[in-house]
Amino acid sequence: QSVLTQPPSVSGAPGQRVTISCTGSSSNIGAGYDVHWYQQLPGTVPKLLIYGKNNRPSGVPDRFSGFKSDTSASLAITGLQAEDEADYYCQSFDSLSGFYVFGPGTKVTV
Amino acid sequence: QVQLQESGPGLVKPSGTLSLTCAVSGDSISSNYWWTWVRQSPGKGLEWIGEIYESGSTNYNPSLKSRVSISVDKSKNQFSLQLTSVTAADTAVYYCARGIVGATASSNWFDPWGQGTLVTVSS
Secondary structure, eight states, X not given: OOSSBOOSEEEOOTTOOEEEEEEOOTTTGGGTOOOEEEEEOTTSOOEEEEBTTTBOOTTOOTTEEEEEETTEEEEEEOXXXXXXXXXXXXXXXXXXXXXXXXXXXXXXXO | OOEEEEESOSEEOTTSOEEEEXXXXXXXXXXSEEEEEEEEOTTSOEEEEEEEETTSOEEEOTTTTTTEEEEEEGGGTEEEEEEOSOOGGGOEEEEEEEEEOOXXXXXXXXXXXXXXXXXXXXX
């Protein structure tokens, strides 16, 4: 069981805005550790989507944005497109366990 | 462009040792990164296994610490994973990735990832 929790699934119509929450605690997100986000398209490798304080690697559209507040973080996808159907994972560091942790993943359906 | 490629046996017997290598191209393994292993069990989420710095310094997931070892071979620009006493629960796709040091301690993120290799533990 992950120390980071995410909703199992989120859905939206094309063009809509959806958000994926990543809830942690005072030993990870609440302790100030950065939250990063990955996209895993069906049958493919996880790909870095957002890192640090809402930074996007080259090639990632600005439809994707990350937010962090207190003990939680969220990923927003605006202008939802069919190609956004994928699993999304948040990642941070947990000082209690002493290692990097991933959320369980959220499946986005368009 | 940095690329990582995993290699190793796709089938390991129970109680045996899983051994994988990750070849790094387009970057030096002696650069300021933490070279990382992550696994994903079939239909499941991602689990961080451990990491190694070019100096040889390592960090491991406590749940695997007694069975895992990561090493680096600078001459071949690659790093390796060994997991001993494997069981069916270790069946997973194993990814190697480059851990990029964040602005603050323990804020690393992983990019890029290798293609992943499926390791099945079965007799």
